[in-house]
Amino acid sequence: MVTRSDLAATLAQRSRLTPTCYSVRFAFDAAIPTAVPGQFVMLRPEQGDRPFWGRAYSIAGTGASDTQPTMELMIKTVGPGTALWEQLPLGTRARIVGPLGVGFPCLPAPRSVALVAGGIGLPPLLFAAHRLAGTDARCDLYLGAATAAELIEPQRCRAAAEATGGQLFPVTDDGTAGEAGLVTEALQHRLAEGRRYTAIWACGPMPMLRAATQVGERWDVPVHVALEERMACGVGVCLGCIIPTSDGAHIRTCSEGPVVDGSLIDWETAC
Amino acid sequence: MLTPDLHVNVGSLRLANPVIAASGTFGYGLDLDDFCPPEKLGGVVTKGLSPRPREGAPMPRIAETPSGMLNAIGLENIGVDVFCRDKLPALRERRAVVIVNVFGESAADYVRVIEHCESEAGIAGYELNVSCPNVSAGGIQFGHDPRTLEELTARCRVVTARPLWVKLSPNAPDLVGTARAAAAGGADAVSLVNTILGMAIDPLRRLPELARTFGGLSGPAILPIALRMVYEVHLALPELPVVGLGGIESGLDVVRFLLAGATAVQVGTATFRRPGVMLEILAELAAYCRDQGVERVATLTGALEARDA
Numbered sequence: 001m002v003t004r005s006d007l008a009a010t011l012a013q014r015s016r017l018t019p020t021c022y023s024v025r026f027a028f029d030a031a032i033p034t035a036v037p038g039q040f041v042m043l044r045p046e047q048g049d050r051p052f053w054g055r056a057y058s059i060a061g062t063g064a065s066d067t068q069p070t071m072e073l074m075i076k077t078v079g080p081g082t083a084l085w086e087q088l089p090l091g092t093r094a095r096i097v098g099p100l101g102v103g104f105p106c107l108p109a110p111r112s113v114a115l116v117a118g119g120i121g122l123p124p125l126l127f128a129a130h131r132l133a134g135t136d137a138r139c140d141l142y143l144g145a146a147t148a149a150e151l152i153e154p155q156r157c158r159a160a161a162e163a164t165g166g167q168l169f170p171v172t173d174d175g176t177a178g179e180a181g182l183v184t185e186a187l188q189h190r191l192a193e194g195r196r197y198t199a200i201w202a203c204g205p206m207p208m209l210r211a212a213t214q215v216g217e218r219w220d221v222p223v224h225v226a227l228e229e230r231m232a233c234g235v236g237v238c239l240g241c242i243i244p245t246s247d248g249a250h251i252r253t254c255s256e257g258p259v260v261d262g263s264l265i266d267w268e269t270a271c
Numbered sequence: 272m273l274t275p276d277l278h279v280n281v282g283s284l285r286l287a288n289p290v291i292a293a294s295g296t297f298g299y300g301l302d303l304d305d306f307c308p309p310e311k312l313g314g315v316v317t318k319g320l321s322p323r324p325r326e327g328a329p330m331p332r333i334a335e336t337p338s339g340m341l342n343a344i345g346l347e348n349i350g351v352d353v354f355c356r357d358k359l360p361a362l363r364e365r366r367a368v369v370i371v372n373v374f375g376e377s378a379a380d381y382v383r384v385i386e387h388c389e390s391e392a393g394i395a396g397y398e399l400n401v402s403c404p405n406v407s408a409g410g411i412q413f414g415h416d417p418r419t420l421e422e423l424t425a426r427c428r429v430v431t432a433r434p435l436w437v438k439l440s441p442n443a444p445d446l447v448g449t450a451r452a453a454a455a456g457g458a459d460a461v462s463l464v465n466t467i468l469g470m471a472i473d474p475l476r477r478l479p480e481l482a483r484t485f486g487g488l489s490g491p492a493i494l495p496i497a498l499r500m501v502y503e504v505h506l507a508l509p510e511l512p513v514v515g516l517g518g519i520e521s522g523l524d525v526v527r528f529l530l531a532g533a534t535a536v537q538v539g540t541a542t543f544r545r546p547g548v549m550l551e552i553l554a555e556l557a558a559y560c561r562d563q564g565v566e567r568v569a570t571l572t573g574a575l576e577a578r579d580a
């Protein structure tokens with residue numbers, strides 16, 4: 001039985017990550033269900049209905065401050081919903097529905113995972129790296145961005161990857177930091193150099209997820225991708241978030257996803 | 272302290288309370304069990320069911336609008352067979368009041384869905400979604416022409432003794448005429464309103480936001496229109512029970528619909544924002560009754576005071 005809840009929380013902390021991204025931490029009034037990396041929440045302010053729907057955000061991490069459970073989200077401002085929490089004062093009351101959807105799978109040992117993040121695709125992968133620290137799993141984190149200034153928290157990402165015995169590979173489109181090119185190209189290079197993974201987990205724009213799936217197919221590594229689609233409910237009942245699958249059917253991104261086996265997606269139609 | 276009696280009778284159907292989950296916003300009854308157990312509600316209306324499964328419309332299917340949303344889901348559903356086989360048994364076990372929402376491309380489709388359900392226990396009644404094109408009659412919607420609507424209702428009436436509701440389209444040119452036609456065809460009640468036809472445009476891409484261009488508007492944006500329509504139909508046909516819906520988000524919204532003449536209400540889009548909202552609405556409704564000294568919620572139906580001129 002799934003445990004999803006509509007939880008009351010308070011905006012407790014905010015910090016800037018990049019010129020377009022920021023991090024927020026919410027403190028909950030009561031205990032929250034355990035989340036799996038890759039799961040998401042629907043966030044909305046307690047008061048007001050502009051914008052009308054809640055907005056979907058991947059869980060970037062959970063923790064506790066004093067006795068209150070907390071949750072971190074990382075947000076890239078692209079419109080009115082994502083701009084909201086950049087402006088609302090600390091202490092603003094929120095409703096957070098979650099944790100929602102299917103997260104990254106449990107893997108059989110030995111586990112060596114390539115975490116591939118495109119831009120604001122980082123949060124679920126950072127959460128995954130934290131969860132896998134202290135297990136037998138080694139995680140390399142491929143952190144992609146358009147340019148150096150948009151790389152999200154490279155130090156923190158490096159620490160998270162190294163805590164699992166893995167490495168950080170920063171990649172920028174324009175080569176202003178790390179390797180130049182696409183994050184999936186960096187992954188391809190490491191594989192070509194002989195680095196081996198038992199799983200590839202990716203989150204980012206659709207074309208990047210498609211490329212990650214193709215890399216996985218080429219090297220015979222199973223790929224799981226965290227998808228994004230416009231969502232009204234996030235809980236499986238509006239049927240507004242469907243993505244086509246290669247068998248000609250479709251899935252609800254919010255319920256059968258957001259994390260799915262990349263080989264199941266009909267990328268031609270979905271991209 | 273007063274414990275208000277929340278039960279209502281929609282024709283012959285007794286409901287423990289007047290709050291029903293609206294079609295297309297609550298899945299097949301148990302999808303939101305963790306937020307809102309169906310047996311706590313007056314009833315649940317299923318997603319619209321057709322004789323065979325339907326894939327629905329292309330993406331994008333939804334768009335956000337001021338105080339509401341547009342949808343063009345295209346009536347995607349699992350089909351009546353799969354519903355009865357996979358979903359109904361659990362609902363029956365939970366003793367939820369299940370109203371099957373029915374649609375089709377021809378009158379024969381509607382009859383087929385109902386006939387399939389007739390052999391199943393645990394279905395409290397049917398609600399006909401008549402906001403769909405009648406493919407065998409040039410594509411005009413069943414709910415837009417009183418004669419077609421009366422015929423459709425009558426054909427469904429003869430195959431079931433269970434309560435039969437007709438969900439009226441707010442886009443029909445003659446609302447009271449269609450309500451009268453539903454009653455003449457043998458409907459036990461009418462539900463109103465379905466979504467209001469609308470459109471959204473992305474100015475930067477110069478494109479309609481929905482793949483189907485048009486979609487149905489729902490949410491608080493339509494509440495005043497729905498309220499007016501419930502009031503009009505109740506005034507014209509005071510004997511015909513009305514199930515009111517459109518933008519309900521709170522206990523006070525429920526009271527507004529009851530005062531306008533509704534016997535029960537449905538909650539749709541509000542569930543998307545707050546999946547447990549109907550339980551909150553029920554608590555607010557009970558609180559209203561306690562504060563106002565209302566012993567039986569059923570007495571609120573049509574109890575609107577006249578304004579002095």
Ligand SMILES: Cc1cc2nc3c(=O)[nH]c(=O)nc-3n(C[C@H](O)[C@H](O)[C@H](O)COP(=O)(O)OP(=O)(O)OC[C@H]3O[C@@H](n4cnc5c(N)ncnc54)[C@H](O)[C@@H]3O)c2cc1C
Pocket residue numbers: 040051053055056057058059074075076077078079080081082083120123227228229230231258335
């Ligand atoms: C499962 C999931 C996890 C996500 N995780 C994050 C995250 O961790 N950090 C983050 O910054 N963003 C995340 N997003 C994307 C985020 O939800 C959208 O950027 C946001 O909804 C845009 O809202 P807006 O009002 O700012 O922008 P607008 O573009 O004005 O929004 C218009 C409408 O389109 C929808 N929309 C537009 N772009 C997207 C998109 N890419 N995905 C989903 N809906 C979209 C919105 O829901 C909104 O209703 C996630 C999306 C999903 C589905």
Ligand SMILES: Cc1cc2nc3c(=O)[nH]c(=O)nc-3n(C[C@H](O)[C@H](O)[C@H](O)COP(=O)(O)O)c2cc1C
Pocket residue numbers: 238239293294295296318319342344346372399400438464465466488489490491493516517518519537538539540541
């Ligand atoms: C996503 C969505 C799907 C819907 N699907 C159906 C349906 O299958 N059959 C039906 O009769 N009404 C359907 N409706 C209409 C609702 O049941 C309701 O009449 C309408 O949304 C107005 O109520 P609201 O403002 O409370 O949502 C749907 C509405 C939405 C938003």
Ligand code: FES
Pocket residue numbers: 230231232233234235236237238239240241242252253254255
């Ligand atoms: S967002 Fe409503 S079904 Fe997925």
